[in-house]
Amino acid sequence: MPENRKHEDFLHYHKDMDEIDLSEILGTIWTHKVFILLVTFFAVFCAWVYTVIIPQEYEASSLIQIDSKSNAASGIKSFDIPGEMGGSLSSASSSQIESALIKSRFVIQPAIEFLGLDIQVKPNSFPLLSKFFIHYHKNSKLAKPFWGMNKYVWGGESISVKQFKVPNNFLDQVFTIVAGANDTYQLYFDHKLVLNGKVGENAESEITSKIPEVKILITDLRANGGAEFKIYQQPLGKVLKEISKNLAITDIGGAGSPETGILNVVFRGTNQWLLPKVLNTILAYDIQNNVDKKNLEIQKTLGFLEQQVPILKDSLEQAETALNDFRATTGLSNEAAGGKNILLDKLVTLDQTLEAIKLKKEDLLQTFTEKHPLIISLNAQQKRLEKELAVLEGEIKNLPKDQQKALSLERDIKVKDQLYSLLLGKIQELQIVQAGIVSDVRVLNAAVAANPLPSKQLVILGIGALIGLILAIIIIFIRKLLTKMIDNPDEVESRLGIPAYAFVPYSKEQKRLTQLTKQHVVSGEHLVLAKMKPRDLAVESLRSLRTMLQFALQDTKTNIVTILGTSPAVGKSFVALNLAQLLVDSGKKVLLIDADLRKGKLHSYFGMPSKLGFAEVLAGEISFEQAKRTLNEKMDLLTCGKAIISPADLFIREQFKQTVALVSSLYDLVIIDTPPVLAVTDSMIMLQKITSVNVLLVAIGADTLPGVEHVIKRFSNNGAKISGLVFNNLTRVQYGYGNYGYYHNYYYYYDNKKKDKD
16 A cells, blocks of 8 residues: 555656646746846846947938929920820839939949948947947047047047048958047058058058058048047948948838829938938939930930931932923923822822831930830831822822822922921920920939937837846756756655655845844844744744654654754754744753854854864863853753864764763753765764754755755665755745645734734
């Protein structure tokens, strides 16, 4: 039956281990709340530092209008051809085309070259420290170098570089400008002097095998002597990409609404003063390019027409001469044509249209290919008109040959005369348009000043707090997994098979008393928690230990109790001291022995010295009566004393056994506070010499299960037995869970009731 019971406990224990205990997780988090708050605070502080050192972002905006109607140049290129294909040649709108042009290399590159945007100059800042100095520097004067570090900037410095040219293989290579006296400076590369220069003057390096060809013009330099600035020229493509990325162009109608042709152009960056200048320059180049494009189109059309006019004039004169000669030879007059004028007018109209189509095609072919939709449309019109012309020419063949000839000559003259007049009119029209040409792009509102973008400080701080919280929790649970500290008394009890005598919660009042003992603050009364705060929860838990010990002492027929611990600072002295006081309160006469001859501290709770104590008694220097300290009529104290030889050698002596036997006969109970088991062998020797009830103290969050198991094993191998366990230093959350939760809840209620009555 017992074996079956153990098997059931074993299965129950492993089942509990496999389950996720949410209450245990929350308890662990609450226990380490101070650590979590500290890590979270540190993360928030780092996030705040980041928000201070990152540059503020700004945006400049401008409003432009796009004329979506056909411009004058496009209209001029039409030669009044009946049935000519109209409409846009592109599926994209004028706004979309203009947006793409503004963000293209065609427009941005001239602005980069004009403003020198490919030149990057950055002050040499001391990490973090300079950022704070510069951020909070509001004076117009130059800040003094911090601790004499002249090469860094500290606030008030400025530099303006108009030109900086390096060979292509030195693009993105960092050079250093060092400010000198009287507006002078030096330029270095890889710690080698490249050139000496003066502000406002062009400077050029001497080309050698070690020094690259560099041209530089600094127009303004304001800095302390020795201050450094990092300068480099970026590749043009990199700058183009960066500017294009920071340009945002949207129609004011918004997404899903009809396009208005009015665009809002926004440019973002960190340089508040440069942003409007860059945006206005880009738009100025876009307008100029638009005007230049239209002017070029007009120039090409004018050039073509001016080439055709003299040719057409000569051809017209030749046709008139031929007609006059024919009439003189045949004697045929104008009236001979008679009713054929209507046919002639039709022929002339068709010929004129065909000639206009041919001129239009020649003009367009300077820009487009044969496969362009407009060229294809003109070819179709030409074929249709040629068919109509062929029909009319068939009718002419029915006329007499002289009339056919005369009609042909008159037809040629009229066609060329009308076409000549058309060309002269178009030339005059183009010249008028060229004089008053305007851009299709118009700036409604130029960029005046850059406005700061909304700060993301709160978002960054929130992210920092979240990261700190998560990081702290991860650290806690990783540490818990790696160290395997005891945090569950049920687990220890199940693994060791030793009963738990008491669960002692953490006591803030005891912490205060311990600090007083370390500060050697001695009051008129003894610093014993059970005496000063008898209703403290820790004291109530020790009353449970007192009850359990009474049963254990009856079974072993001894009145000696040893308080054991695996390592120092687990609370042995606290438990021994307060247990002795509780036994005294129950009417027992008690002797409290501090057997930690190396670092005993029970005497500090009573404000007395440790010398002339247990060590001297074991050494035979003084008697027990001389060494004992009477605390009250029911309680005596035997301090640790000062051991001259090894404490282990003292415990081996017969004097130790005789002394314990003596005090056992003089007192109802003897409480022995022992040295830590894993640190020294003193406790092991002691338990081999005496018969006692041995209580092992297990510190929650400090002891490990393997360490406790090792102590139990050592005692078992040496014939000693651990009677019970005391779990010390349970926090409120830890103490409220498990099989001992009702114990805590009861005393917590009891404690509050007492306070209410008081």
